[in-house]
Each structure stands twice: as C-alpha cells, then as structure tokens.
Amino acid sequence: MDSINKTDNFVFQTYQRQGKALVRGEGVYLWDEDGKKYIDFLAGIAVVSLGHCHPKITEAISRQASTLVHVSNLFYTMPQADLASKLCEKSFADRVFFANSGAEANEAAIKLSRRYFQKKGEKDRFKIITMEQSFHGRTMATLTATGQDKIKDGFYPLLKGFSHVPFNDIDALKNQIDETVCAIMLEPVQGEGGIIPADPDYLFAVRQLCNDKKILLIFDEIQCGMGRCGTLFAHELYGITPDIMTIAKALGNGFPIGAMLATQNAATGFDYGSHATTFGGTPLATAAALEVMNIISQNIFLDKVHQIGEYFKGELLKLKEKHTKVVEVRGKGLLLGLEIDKDAGFFVGKLFEKGFIINGIQDKILRFAPPLIIEKQEIDKLILALDSLL
Incomplete structure (x- = not known):
C-alpha cells in the first residue's frame, strides 16, 4: 500500500491534499514519487524560508541530535540560552518563552496578557480584541481569537473574553475599548485572511491607543515574521514595537518550534509554575532555530x-x-x-x-510565500x- 492510500485509510481526513506524494526537497525545489520536479512557492506555508534541506540547518540538527536531544525545562541547556539571547538581541524583547508551534505561542501570549493584569489586582481586565479575518491558531483559545467564522464552525461554545473588529479601522477599535480590555492582538500582515498589510497610520494609532489606555499590544508574526516581509520582523517596516510578539513557522525552517517574546514589563505576568511545556525549546529545536537566526538576521x-x-x-x-x-x-x-x-x-x-x-x-486569492532564497529566474517561470x- 503506497503513502497516498495509507494516508487516506489511516489519517484523519482534515486536509485536502494534492494527489501526489512528495519525497525529496532541495533549495526551492521538490520532487514527487514519480520523479517530477516542482518549484516551491509555498515553502510549507511560509516555513521553509531557507529552502529544503539547507546544509547548515541539516548539519546543526545532525550535530545536536548526536549530542543531546531532550532533558526538559527543569535544566539549563546552551542551545536554548543562545537562541533566547539572540532573539532578544535582534528584537525589542527582554524575555522569551519557547513553545512547539504558532498556536502554542499565541496561547502563551493570551495567557500572559490576562495574568499580567490579574497579578496587578485588576481581575476584571481579561478581554482581548482581535481583528476580523485574522488567524491565530486551532486551539480553543486561538480559534476563538481568530476572526473567521469558518474556523470556528462546529466548536461552539467558544471561550469568553474575545471580540473582533474590522482590520485597519481605528474608530471601530476605539469603540470596543473599555475597562475590561487587557490586550489588542493583530498580525501586521494578515496571512490566512488574504495577505492584507496593516496601514501604517493605523498601526501607529493602535500603538498610541495601547499606550494611552495601558493595554498590552500583541503582534502575531507567525507567518509574516522571520524575514518574510523583507525585515527580520514585519513590525520593523512600521517603526513601532509591541509588548508581546509571537513567532514560529520559519523559526525552525521546518523543525517545529514557536516562541513568545515580551518586554520585561509584560513578562512579569508569568512566574514560576504559571506556564510550562514539556517539549518547548528542546536542545534539538533551539539548535536548528539558532542556525536559522544566524542566517536570516543578516542585513x-x-x-x-x-x-x-x-x-x-x-x-x-x-x-x-x-x-x-x-x-x-x-x-x-x-x-x-x-x-x-x-x-x-x-x-x-x-x-x-x-x-x-x-x-x-x-x-x-493565490498566496505566494516561497523560500526566501528564491531567485528571479524561478519567479519568471x-x-x-x-x-x-x-
């Protein structure tokens, strides 16, 4: 029984797949089981940003896999320490929490923003405002945060404490602000929503609004970050910074890893035992991501x-x-x-x-998110x- 039949017979039918099994990748190219060659303009949905089987990433994974794979977050490890240091050095952030995926990183951001205010005694501040057409993940909290009804179909009742407003509409956002709001969460460039960039004036106004109302600003850069928009992080295009940012996808160039970054002030919402994960930030995942950062962060x-x-x-x-x-x-x-x-x-x-x-x-809408190493000749084709x- 081949891979297609086995998948159709034994794997949950939650994905509508192309009718070919892919067996090999190199750079911007993929090959199927029949030997047909494809130019990849999707990169595993903005994941394999350095191309398939990048030799430096492969070497970093192989080296770490033969040294230390997992010990849990009850111990210190150098790859995690180095990656956290690098992420903070290259961003606005002072602290990093490692997870396994974008949804987990967003879940952490949601929890952090609520707990930040509850630790300060403001227990009525729990509401998070997100944007219509946004996408933040498939867990119960992140699909509730997502501003697309089709993602939520069949999963009601959803969690309390979320509301959605039109993207790039500052008046609509202001009208939703009250004393219960703890955070505003948005993608600087909406990915699944239709590749919609934030208007510069809008994003500046959102930052000012958060400053004035003492609300935490969360940027979901899981798809649009990590060099995808031509700067290391998409918000750098706009000249403003959030209080919390989430990244994943391209961070590991295909090896699963996510991260939540925060300022020291926002990070005070978490303390010992308040949030955890078994696999987040393993030596293997962080060794891969550190090599990715070393390459992608170069000007x-x-x-x-x-x-x-x-x-x-x-x-x-x-x-x-x-x-x-x-x-x-x-x-x-x-x-x-x-x-x-x-x-x-x-x-x-x-x-x-x-x-x-x-x-x-x-x-x-046709989405193009090729490996960042794509060249003009592939684009021309x-x-x-x-x-x-x-």
Whole structure:
C-alpha cells in the first residue's frame, strides 16, 4: 500500500491534499514519487524560508541530535540560552518563552496578557480584541481569537473574553475599548485572511491607543515574521514595537518550534509554575532555530529578500495591468497575494500540473510565500505560467 492510500485509510481526513506524494526537497525545489520536479512557492506555508534541506540547518540538527536531544525545562541547556539571547538581541524583547508551534505561542501570549493584569489586582481586565479575518491558531483559545467564522464552525461554545473588529479601522477599535480590555492582538500582515498589510497610520494609532489606555499590544508574526516581509520582523517596516510578539513557522525552517517574546514589563505576568511545556525549546529545536537566526538576521540576506520581493510584486502588477481577471496584488516582501475573480482552486491545480506549488486562501486569492532564497529566474517561470492561465 503506497503513502497516498495509507494516508487516506489511516489519517484523519482534515486536509485536502494534492494527489501526489512528495519525497525529496532541495533549495526551492521538490520532487514527487514519480520523479517530477516542482518549484516551491509555498515553502510549507511560509516555513521553509531557507529552502529544503539547507546544509547548515541539516548539519546543526545532525550535530545536536548526536549530542543531546531532550532533558526538559527543569535544566539549563546552551542551545536554548543562545537562541533566547539572540532573539532578544535582534528584537525589542527582554524575555522569551519557547513553545512547539504558532498556536502554542499565541496561547502563551493570551495567557500572559490576562495574568499580567490579574497579578496587578485588576481581575476584571481579561478581554482581548482581535481583528476580523485574522488567524491565530486551532486551539480553543486561538480559534476563538481568530476572526473567521469558518474556523470556528462546529466548536461552539467558544471561550469568553474575545471580540473582533474590522482590520485597519481605528474608530471601530476605539469603540470596543473599555475597562475590561487587557490586550489588542493583530498580525501586521494578515496571512490566512488574504495577505492584507496593516496601514501604517493605523498601526501607529493602535500603538498610541495601547499606550494611552495601558493595554498590552500583541503582534502575531507567525507567518509574516522571520524575514518574510523583507525585515527580520514585519513590525520593523512600521517603526513601532509591541509588548508581546509571537513567532514560529520559519523559526525552525521546518523543525517545529514557536516562541513568545515580551518586554520585561509584560513578562512579569508569568512566574514560576504559571506556564510550562514539556517539549518547548528542546536542545534539538533551539539548535536548528539558532542556525536559522544566524542566517536570516543578516542585513545582506534581508536586503536580498526585499529586492526579490519588490521584483516579484512588480511582475504580479504587470499581470494585473494585462488581465482583467486580476482584481488586486498585495503583500510585503515575499508574502504576496494575487486576488482573482474566479475560484483560486482552479489555478492552484493547474499550476501544480505545470510544476509550481502555491495555494489558495479566502476562495479567490493565490498566496505566494516561497523560500526566501528564491531567485528571479524561478519567479519568471511562474509569471509565464500564470500569464498563460489567465
């Protein structure tokens, strides 16, 4: 029985998969079981940002796997210490909590923001405001925080203490503020919601609002962070910082790891025993992530991402000028969306047949989140294929 039949027979049917099994990857390329080669413009959903089987990441994992894999967070380990230090050095943050995924990192941020105020005696401050069309995860707290009804279908009743407002609408946000609000949580660039960047004036106003009302500001950078938008963290494009930030996906280049970063002030919400995880920040995961950070945080690397992202977006805009089926092009860096006037699934399937891996979101949006090492020649091939399909 092959991998497709075994998966269909024994794995929960929660994913609509392409009808091929992928068996190998190298750089921006993937191969299926029949030997067909694909250019990857999805990177495992903005995860494999340094490409498949990057030699330095492979070497770091292999070296650590032969040294120390897991001891629990009851002990100190050097890879975790080094990664935490590096993340704080390269960000606004003073403290890091390690988790296994983006959803877990967001869960930690939700818990931290509530406990921060409860430790101060403000027990009525528990409400978290998030954005419509946002996506924050699949746990009960994070799907409640998510601003998309389809994610919540079948899981009611949801948790109390969350409300949603339209993205990029500061008046709507202000109207939701009362004495029960402890945090505002948003993605600087909405990923699953349709590749929608925050308006600079809006994000500045949100930061000011949080300052004035003494509300914690949480940025979910799980998809848009880690170099994806051309800066190490997406909020750097806007010149403001949050109190709490969550990252995951590209942090391990495919090895599962998530992290919640916070200022020293916000971090006081947690103390001994208040939050924990068995596998968060293992020596193996943090060794992989440290090597990722060493590469992605270099200015020369980020400058290249910015340049390639601008080129890619420019080529997509040319398609918009040429084809009436293209409604809009949007995004930052190498997180780009092409909105079309018909079912995105048609294009996803046809491009897969032609040897390109992308995916569709919100029914009519093609999402492009390739490895950050993508070059112009691969982009040109995709644009040519898109042009012919349009």
